[in-house]
Amino acid sequence: MNFQDLDVKTIISLLIIGNFAQLVILIIYRNISEHQRPYWHFTAGKILQTVAWLLLSMRGAIPDLLSAHIGNTFLFFGLALEVFSLTTVGRSEKSWRIVCFSMATVGTVVFWIFASTPGLWVGYASITAAALLLVAPVSMSFVPASSFMRRTVGLFYGIASLSLAVRAWNGFFSGSEFVLMSRNLVQTITFTTLFLLLIVGGIGFLLLFKEQSDMLINESEEKYRTLVERANEAICIIQEGKFVFVNGKAQDLLGVAQDNLIGKPFIDFIFQDDMEMVASYYEGRDKRKDIPDIYNFRVMDQEGKPVWVQISSTLIEFGGKQATLALAANINRLKLAEEAIKESEEKFRLAFSSANTGMCLVDLKGNLLQVNDKMTEIFGYSRSELERMTVNDLAVSEDADLSPQFISQAIQGNLDSTTFEKHYRNQQSHIIHCLVASSLVRNAQGQPLYFISQVQDITKSRQMEEQIRYLATHDALTDLPTLRLAKDRLGMALSLAHRNKTAVAVLYIDLDEFKSVNDNLGHDTGDYVLKEVAKRLLSLVRESDTVARIGGDEFLLITSGIKAPGNASQIADNIIKLVSQPIFFNGQQVVIGTSIGIALYPDNGEDMDHLIKQADEAMYRIKNAGKNGYSFANTKV
Numbered sequence: 001m002n003f004q005d006l007d008v009k010t011i012i013s014l015l016i017i018g019n020f021a022q023l024v025i026l027i028i029y030r031n032i033s034e035h036q037r038p039y040w041h042f043t044a045g046k047i048l049q050t051v052a053w054l055l056l057s058m059r060g061a062i063p064d065l066l067s068a069h070i071g072n073t074f075l076f077f078g079l080a081l082e083v084f085s086l087t088t089v090g091r092s093e094k095s096w097r098i099v100c101f102s103m104a105t106v107g108t109v110v111f112w113i114f115a116s117t118p119g120l121w122v123g124y125a126s127i128t129a130a131a132l133l134l135v136a137p138v139s140m141s142f143v144p145a146s147s148f149m150r151r152t153v154g155l156f157y158g159i160a161s162l163s164l165a166v167r168a169w170n171g172f173f174s175g176s177e178f179v180l181m182s183r184n185l186v187q188t189i190t191f192t193t194l195f196l197l198l199i200v201g202g203i204g205f206l207l208l209f210k211e212q213s214d215m216l217i218n219e220s221e222e223k224y225r226t227l228v229e230r231a232n233e234a235i236c237i238i239q240e241g242k243f244v245f246v247n248g249k250a251q252d253l254l255g256v257a258q259d260n261l262i263g264k265p266f267i268d269f270i271f272q273d274d275m276e277m278v279a280s281y282y283e284g285r286d287k288r289k290d291i292p293d294i295y296n297f298r299v300m301d302q303e304g305k306p307v308w309v310q311i312s313s314t315l316i317e318f319g320g321k322q323a324t325l326a327l328a329a330n331i332n333r334l335k336l337a338e339e340a341i342k343e344s345e346e347k348f349r350l351a352f353s354s355a356n357t358g359m360c361l362v363d364l365k366g367n368l369l370q371v372n373d374k375m376t377e378i379f380g381y382s383r384s385e386l387e388r389m390t391v392n393d394l395a396v397s398e399d400a401d402l403s404p405q406f407i408s409q410a411i412q413g414n415l416d417s418t419t420f421e422k423h424y425r426n427q428q429s430h431i432i433h434c435l436v437a438s439s440l441v442r443n444a445q446g447q448p449l450y451f452i453s454q455v456q457d458i459t460k461s462r463q464m465e466e467q468i469r470y471l472a473t474h475d476a477l478t479d480l481p482t483l484r485l486a487k488d489r490l491g492m493a494l495s496l497a498h499r500n501k502t503a504v505a506v507l508y509i510d511l512d513e514f515k516s517v518n519d520n521l522g523h524d525t526g527d528y529v530l531k532e533v534a535k536r537l538l539s540l541v542r543e544s545d546t547v548a549r550i551g552g553d554e555f556l557l558i559t560s561g562i563k564a565p566g567n568a569s570q571i572a573d574n575i576i577k578l579v580s581q582p583i584f585f586n587g588q589q590v591v592i593g594t595s596i597g598i599a600l601y602p603d604n605g606e607d608m609d610h611l612i613k614q615a616d617e618a619m620y621r622i623k624n625a626g627k628n629g630y631s632f633a634n635t636k637v
Helices: 008-028 036-057 064-087 094-114 118-141 148-173 185-230 248-254 272-286 332-354 373-379 402-411 459-473 483-500 514-521 523-538 565-579 608-625
Strands: 234-239 242-246 294-300 306-318 321-330 358-362 368-371 417-425 431-442 448-457 503-512 546-549 554-562 583-585 588-590 593-601 629-632
Touching (some): 008 036, 036 064, 064 094, 064 148, 064 185, 118 148, 148 185, 234 306, 248 294, 272 294, 306 332, 373 431, 373 448, 402 431, 431 459, 483 503, 483 546, 483 554, 483 608, 503 523, 503 565, 503 608, 514 523, 514 588, 523 546, 523 554, 523 588, 565 593, 593 608
Parallel strands (some): 593 629
Antiparallel strands (some): 234 242, 234 321, 358 368, 358 448, 503 554, 503 593, 546 554, 583 588
């Protein structure tokens, strides 16, 4: 039998069987790729082609509308889906989809309109199929560095397209004797080519998927290698207690070349104090016990120094056996920083709790967060009592605004630290004087967190300072003001008198025969006499007047509001009478006299020192004239 005498109907039957067989294969291997769309397109194409060839094979047995028109329509769109699916394996080319379905649509419309005879059916059907199959090699030629597989598949589709084009020529120009079932060389070659294309196309489609899958696997492996080698963590796989894989970071961490690490027991690189813990965790992981997924321990570097690492591990299959995949991050700096922070916090805690000054942490609302032992000693409250209070619960009302003012200024960014004195009331309701140094603590972003304050009880030192200031201006024996304080008060009295147009009297008082009291009766008696005289002088004056001791037995009396010299004379007479009265001490009687000089403002001058001098001179005049009397300045006795 000649090649041209092959039965076309037999080949069409083979095409039906072949397409159906490919459908079965595609259904069995429907998970051949992650790219599901090309798979479904190709499968849908094969379904349409199977139905199309089935309808075409029934030419003459069924109406021409079903066999020729609908059969060829299914064939066109089946081929369009097949070709389009081939162009999209591993690619996303929407433009070729438009080309394929546009060709199928145009071919269908032309066929239904112009294919009016069996010969034209062959011509239009063949030319449309040829155009569709030609898309495959053309589209594949646009793929950069196209693989041998793609070129081979494209070549077969090109050959099939050429054979269909020759058949189309015969269909258009051979007349009505060239129909679907005609036996001739062109028919035989065309349908044989289509049968071979059926085989090559199906296998090629699966191989293209495999090629794409292999390429994705290679890319994935390359990405994996890059990821593993460039990872910031040491990555290793441990099987049966030994390293079977390590990356470059593991080499850097342990200081041993990658090749030399393979096959070494991992436990050899664990710091001795952590070996037992790590070994138990590894064994527990191998036995699928519940152990931490992440934990910290120390490994030994090349110099034998411990390095802290954080391990994250999980069980995997490696080489068909169970293994442990471990990721080790170098946290040595973090651990050292944590230890430094802990040490710093411990130092702060010790300094805070044992400080010899009161210390407290205060929140932004003024609540006491934490206090030390010295604070409890200063205020008399327990730690728990203080930590339930605010800073103003302890402050006296006059000083209540000091802390809130600083808190407000600090939060607004106007002031970060300050020092101020403040009065508080302790548990016994005693007022204590404190020196407070307070600073605002901020976080790394500059946001205020809390205040740290130092509180020093300076009550005793302030009392001592007050005592020193008092002693500097008061006589230790009589508790009367000294000349320095007397001058200050005289200056104020003169200023007031100047404004009010009034007078001031300055009386310079000297005790007569006081030296003989010291010589004959002793200094104790003399001291008692001075104190008694001071009391008698104070009893004669108003609270606004001043009595001062300015020498051994010399006193100065300053009285304001004098309306006439007679007022000063009356005061002097009263002094002389009262001081001359007997003084009794230790069973002994002492009688002394008084010489007084009087200077008046503004009659005898307006200068303070000049008035005192005038009064002093007047006192000496009366003393020289017979004592126990008084004399005005610039006047005779």
